[in-house]
Each structure stands twice: as C-alpha cells, then as structure tokens.
Amino acid sequence: MAFSHDRRTGARDTAPDARAPIGSLRTLWPFVLRHKGLFGAWLAALAASSAATLALPVAVRHVIDRGFSSGSNIDATFAMVLLVALALAFATAARFFFVSLLGERVVADLRNRLYGHLVGLDQAFFERSRSGELVSRLSADTELLRSVIGTTMSVALRSVVTVLGSVVMLVVTSPKLAVWALVGIPLFVLPLVVGGRRLQKISRQSQDRVADANALAAEALGAIRTVQAHAREGYERGRFADAVALSVATARRRIGVQSLVTAVAISLIFGAIILVLWSGAHDVIRGDMSAGTLGQFVLYALLGAGSVGALAEVWNELQRAAGGMGRIGELLDEHNGIAAPEHPATLPRPLRGELRFDAVSFHYPSRPDAPALHEFSLRVAPGETVALVGPSGAGKSTVFSVLLRFHDPQAGQVSVDGVDVRRLDPVELREAIALVPQQPAIFAASARDNIRYGRLDAGDDAIEAAARSAEAHDFIAALPAGYDEQLGERGARLSGGQQQRIAIARALLKDAPLLLLDEATSALDAQSERAVQTALEHLMEGRTTLVIAHRLATILKADRIVVMDQGRIVAQGTHDELLAQGGLYAELARLQFID
Ligand SMILES: Nc1ncnc2c1ncn2[C@@H]1O[C@H](COP(=O)(O)OP(=O)(O)OP(=O)(O)O)[C@@H](O)[C@H]1O
Numbered sequence: 180m181a182f183s184h185d186r187r188t189g190a191r192d193t194a195p196d197a198r199a200p201i202g203s204l205r206t207l208w209p210f211v212l213r214h215k216g217l218f219g220a221w222l223a224a225l226a227a228s229s230a231a232t233l234a235l236p237v238a239v240r241h242v243i244d245r246g247f248s249s250g251s252n253i254d255a256t257f258a259m260v261l262l263v264a265l266a267l268a269f270a271t272a273a274r275f276f277f278v279s280l281l282g283e284r285v286v287a288d289l290r291n292r293l294y295g296h297l298v299g300l301d302q303a304f305f306e307r308s309r310s311g312e313l314v315s316r317l318s319a320d321t322e323l324l325r326s327v328i329g330t331t332m333s334v335a336l337r338s339v340v341t342v343l344g345s346v347v348m349l350v351v352t353s354p355k356l357a358v359w360a361l362v363g364i365p366l367f368v369l370p371l372v373v374g375g376r377r378l379q380k381i382s383r384q385s386q387d388r389v390a391d392a393n394a395l396a397a398e399a400l401g402a403i404r405t406v407q408a409h410a411r412e413g414y415e416r417g418r419f420a421d422a423v424a425l426s427v428a429t430a431r432r433r434i435g436v437q438s439l440v441t442a443v444a445i446s447l448i449f450g451a452i453i454l455v456l457w458s459g460a461h462d463v464i465r466g467d468m469s470a471g472t473l474g475q476f477v478l479y480a481l482l483g484a485g486s487v488g489a490l491a492e493v494w495n496e497l498q499r500a501a502g503g504m505g506r507i508g509e510l511l512d513e514h515n516g517i518a519a520p521e522h523p524a525t526l527p528r529p530l531r532g533e534l535r536f537d538a539v540s541f542h543y544p545s546r547p548d549a550p551a552l553h554e555f556s557l558r559v560a561p562g563e564t565v566a567l568v569g570p571s572g573a574g575k576s577t578v579f580s581v582l583l584r585f586h587d588p589q590a591g592q593v594s595v596d597g598v599d600v601r602r603l604d605p606v607e608l609r610e611a612i613a614l615v616p617q618q619p620a621i622f623a624a625s626a627r628d629n630i631r632y633g634r635l636d637a638g639d640d641a642i643e644a645a646a647r648s649a650e651a652h653d654f655i656a657a658l659p660a661g662y663d664e665q666l667g668e669r670g671a672r673l674s675g676g677q678q679q680r681i682a683i684a685r686a687l688l689k690d691a692p693l694l695l696l697d698e699a700t701s702a703l704d705a706q707s708e709r710a711v712q713t714a715l716e717h718l719m720e721g722r723t724t725l726v727i728a729h730r731l732a733t734i735l736k737a738d739r740i741v742v743m744d745q746g747r748i749v750a751q752g753t754h755d756e757l758l759a760q761g762g763l764y765a766e767l768a769r770l771q772f773i774d
Pocket residue numbers: 180181182306543544545546550551569570571572573574575576577578
C-alpha cells in the first residue's frame with residue numbers, strides 16, 4: 180500500500196436527509212450571537228418594515244374612500260400613501276441588507292470553524308470518511324444554512340409578524356368578514372401545504388439524480404487518463420447520458436406536480452378573494468361598509484394568507500437546513516483521537532535523533548483481526564540509516580504511521596530520544612520529522628511556494644539553496660517562469676522524478692533531525708534516477724533515517740537493512756549478510772533489486 184496514496188476521492192455527495200429535528204438548528208445560535216450588532220439592526224429593520232406593510236392597506240382605504248372624491252384633501256392622502264410606501268421600501272432594503280450580511284458572516288464563521296476542526300482530526304477519521312463528502316458538507320450544507328439565515332429565518336419571522344398583525348387588523352376592519360376569512364384561509368392554504376410537501380419530496384429525488392450524474396462525471400473526468408487509455412469515451416458518454424435521462428424523467432414528475440399545484444393555488448386564492456369580495460360587495464351596497472374598508476380588508480386577507488403560505492414553505496426549508504446543521508454538528512462533535520496531552524513533554528534540544536519501537540503491536544481500526552504490526556521492536560541510533568524492506572503489505576508504511584502518530588499502537592511504545600511519543604504534542608513531534616512520501620503532494624501553487632511548504636518562514640535564498648541541494652534548481656530555473664511557475668494541480672506539469680525532487684527540497688528546507696523516506700517504486704530514467712539519488716544523499720546526511728527502500732543503491736548505502744514480513748522483523752543485517760542467509764531477503768533481492 181502506498182504510504183501517501185489517497186484513495187478516497189468519493190465524489191458522490193450524500194443526499195441531504197429529509198427530516199431532522201429542528202432543534203439541531205440551535206447549534207447555530209452562538210454563531211448568530213457573535214454578531215449582535217447585525218442581529219439587532221435586522222430586528223429593528225424588521226419591525227419597521229412590518230409596521231409599514233401593515234399600514235399600507237389602511238393607506239389604500241383612505242385613497243379609495245377619500246382620494247377620488249373632490250373636496251377632500253386628496254394631496255395629503257396621496258402624500259401619506261407615498262410616505263408609507265417609501266418607509267416600506269427603505270425598511271425592506273435595510274432588513275434585506277442586515278439579514279443577508281448576517282447570513283454571510285455566520286456561514287463564514289461556521290465554515291472556518293468546521294474546516295479548522297476537520298484538518299486537525301486524526302487519520303482514523305479520514306480513513307472512514309470520504310473526502311468528497313467532507314467537501315460537500317463544507318460547501319452544500321453550509322450553503323443551506325446561508326439561505327436559512329439570509330432568507331428562511333427572515334421570511335419566518337416576518338411572516339409570523341405579518342400573520343399576527345393581519346389577523347388583528349382583519350378583526351378591527353370587519354369582525355363579520357374576519358370570521359369568514361379566518362375559517363377560509365386555512366381551508367385554502369392546507370391543500371397547498373400538502374402539495375408543497377409532495378413537491379419537495381420529488382424535488383429532492385430530482386436533485387439526487389442530478390447529483391448522481393455529476394458524481395459520475397466527476398469520477399470520469401478525475402480519471403480521464405484511465406478512461407482515454409482504455410478508449411472508454413463512448414462508454415462514459417453512454418453512462419452519463421443514461422444518468423442525465425434519469426434525472427430528466429424525475430424532473431418531469433416534479434414539473435407535473437408543480438404545474439398542478441400552481442393551478443390549484445391560483446384557483447383557490449382567487450376563489451377565496453372573489454368569495455370575500457362578493458360577500459363584502461353586498462355589505463357595501465347595503466351601506467354597511469365603505470368601499471375603502473372592503474379594499475383594506477381584502478389586502479389584509481391577502482397579506483395574512485400569503486404569509487401563512489410562506490410559513491408552510493419555510494417550515495420545510497428549516498427542516499432541510501436542520502438536516503444540514505445536524506450533519507455539520509456531527510462533524511464538529513468528532514473528537515481527535517490523537518490529541519496533545521494536557522501537559523505535553525518536550526523533546527530535548529538539539530535532538531539526538533534516536534528512535535525506538537518497543538514491542539509495538541497495532542491493527543488499523545477497520546481491521547481489528549489483522550495486525551499490521553506485531554510486537555515490532557527496533558532501535559535506530561542517532562544518525563543511522565535503516566532500510567525497511569519486505570513484501571507488499573508487510574507493514575513498512577505502518578511503521579511510519581505509528582511514528583508520526585497518525586495512529587497510536589494498541590500495545591508497546593514508540594519513543595524519540597527516550598520520550599514516549601504519546602506524551603508529546605503531535606505538532607512538536609511532527610516538526611521534528613521530515614517525510615518524503617512515495618507520491619509527493621504537489622499543490623496548485625508556484626514551485627517556490629511548493630518548496631516553502633517545508634518551512635513557511637523560509638526566505639527565497641533558503642528555498643533556492645534547498646532546491647540546489649535537491650538537484651531541482653536546474654529544472655526549476657528552466658521553467659518558463661522559473662521559481663514562480665505554477666505547477667498545476669497535483670503537479671501535473673512535472674515528471675515523476677521532478678516531483679520527487681521538489682518533495683526532497685521541501686524536506687531539506689524543513690531540516691528536521693528525523694527523516695522518513697518512502698522511496699518511489701516507479702522506475703525513473705537513468706539520469707533522473709541519479710539526480711534523485713544524489714538529492715537523497717544530501718538529504719540523509721546527518722539525519723536519522725528510516726527508508727522504505729526499493730532501490731539497490733539505497734539499500735547498499737544503508738547502515739542496516741531490516742526485513743519485514745506480516746508486521747514482524749524477520750531478519751536484519753547488511754546486504755551481503757542477508758544474501759548469504761538466503762530466505763525472504765534473498766528472494767526479494769532477486770525479484771526486486773537485482774535484475
Ligand atoms: N488505512 C488502513 N486501513 C486498514 N488497513 C490498512 C490500512 N493501511 C494499511 N492497511 C493494512 O495493513 C497492512 C500493512 O500495510 P502497510 O501499508 O504498512 O504495508 P507496506 O509494507 O507499506 O506495503 P507496500 O509496500 O505495498 O506499501 C496491510 O495488510 C494493509 O492492507
């Protein structure tokens with residue numbers, strides 16, 4: 180198993196689950212409270228805009244009753260209406276501004292908090308989760324919450340205020356019609372709520388089908404070299420087309436239901452208005468009510484009904500958001516199994532660089548019955564270079580993992596200069612170790628910044644010196660933009676040997692006393708091979724080195740060779756000694772290092 184290889188590229192997003200307890204949204208509250216000023220400003224703007232909304236029908240009544248008759252103060256009436264409208268405009272703008280900004284700020288805090296938490300979690304967590312899913316929680320779920328705060332929460336509170344306000348004003352305007360309306364409104368809102376629910380369920384299925392198609396595309400595009408090398412473009416086109424067709428079929432059902440709901444909604448709303456108008460018209464004709472009052476009543480009824488409808492919609496959205504928040508909450512609750520002890524020990528300075536493994540037994544959390552290391556004991560003297568060799572799956576990479584505290588062994592002890600690594604802060608431990616993985620991670624940044632990853636405060640001179648020492652200077656200098664050349668995602672613009680030399684330069688810059696080297700298995704051409712070899716020799720100088728060796732040159736240079744099989748050490752010695760013993764090493768040497 181390659182030490183640095185990341186196999187978790189799961190691109191498939193999990194569909195947000197339908198319902199979750201609204202209570203999980205409470206987790207958001209502390210994030211909102213951090214912006215008390217914005218929150219308060221929003222509430223103030225909300226109060227103002229609701230007051231203006233509720234005043235508008237009264238203004239309209241005045242227009243109808245007095246605005247058209249000569250003699251009354253027509254200018255003053257219209258000026259008042261204009262004033263209410265302007266107040267509504269500005270209060271609404273302010274409300275939108277404050278609540279949207281609040282949403283952005285809260286979501287930004289939440290994303291920072293979540294990402295900060297995630298990058299610090301232990302390897303066991305990353306082994307059981309898929310990186311695609313984590314990214315989707317960081318993006319899709321937090322996005323959901325942005326809309327909750329920026330829109331849903333705003334609509335909810337505004338609608339509650341409007342519903343209550345309209346009910347009061349309906350009763351004030353015409354108690355008799357109010358009874359009609361209060362019985363009628365729920366009757367016509369109910370079918371809409373039911374239809375909305377159903378619509379939402381189908382919508383979700385439809386989104387899931389779109390996500391499936393996207394996941395398929397992401398997977399194929401991510402492995403485009405494999406796809407093309409197998410000449411499977413046609414096959415992939417077919418698979419994608421099938422997924423898209425399925426999503427259209429699901430969308431068709433959604434569109435159908437949506438059309439039906441629209442027809443029912445419009446019939447019901449107009450039916451209700453006509454009913455109220457009809458009954459009110461009789462009152463107006465009899466002279467029991469003014470035309471303006473009827474107008475005012477209808478407007479309040481519309482406002483109230485619209486807000487009840489909005490609340491029903493908001494409820495569904497809140498539940499979706501609660502689902503998102505629930506999943507984020509779960510991630511925030513994940514605790515780091517490899518945390519620093521309360522009073523961490525410190526490593527001696529300068530570090531001598533002695534490594535000890537004492538009867539270390541370890542199995543991966545997902546494989547309790549398959550020990551990856553079995554009573555593994557090894558002492559590496561300061562400055563010594565030990566080569567680990569063994570068949571695939573022997574546990575070589577696992578030795579690195581327990582030393583780096585990516586995992587803690589179930590039994591035994593790992594120590595550096597006599598200090599048990601479990602007593603150290605993992606950050607201090609890892610600062611003392613330079614790791615050159617088999618497949619170095621090259622970031623989508625400049626060559627300079629990629630090397631600087633080894634020591635963030637390194638100056639340009641130090642970076643160049645490290646690159647020279649790593650035999651990387653010449654090829655970097657020959658790039659069109661030199662050290663400023665962007666290396667492309669995953670180092671797409673570099674050869675394998677060049678990527679390795681960048682990783683070596685990074686390790687040289689880090690200048691840590693302990694070196695873990697996972698030699699690449701892939702063969703390089705002779706020239707590149709020699710450059711990498713020279714770079715490695717510079718890197719190993721004066722450091723305690725553990726190297727997972729695949730090349731004879733490296734093995735011959737090591738002070739000692741440790742042969743591993745099934746998590747144990749089966750033999751140790753020099754190349755000649757081990758060859759003379761025969762056994763596993765002789766077999767491996769024949770297959771791997773000696774043509
Ligand atoms: N993350 C993991 N979860 C579960 N099991 C694992 C994990 N990583 C490795 N293993 C298992 O632990 C054992 C030791 O693996 P390890 O990667 O240490 O071997 P290796 O000697 O480095 O092999 P290779 O030379 O192929 O890289 C193997 O049986 C492997 O399947």
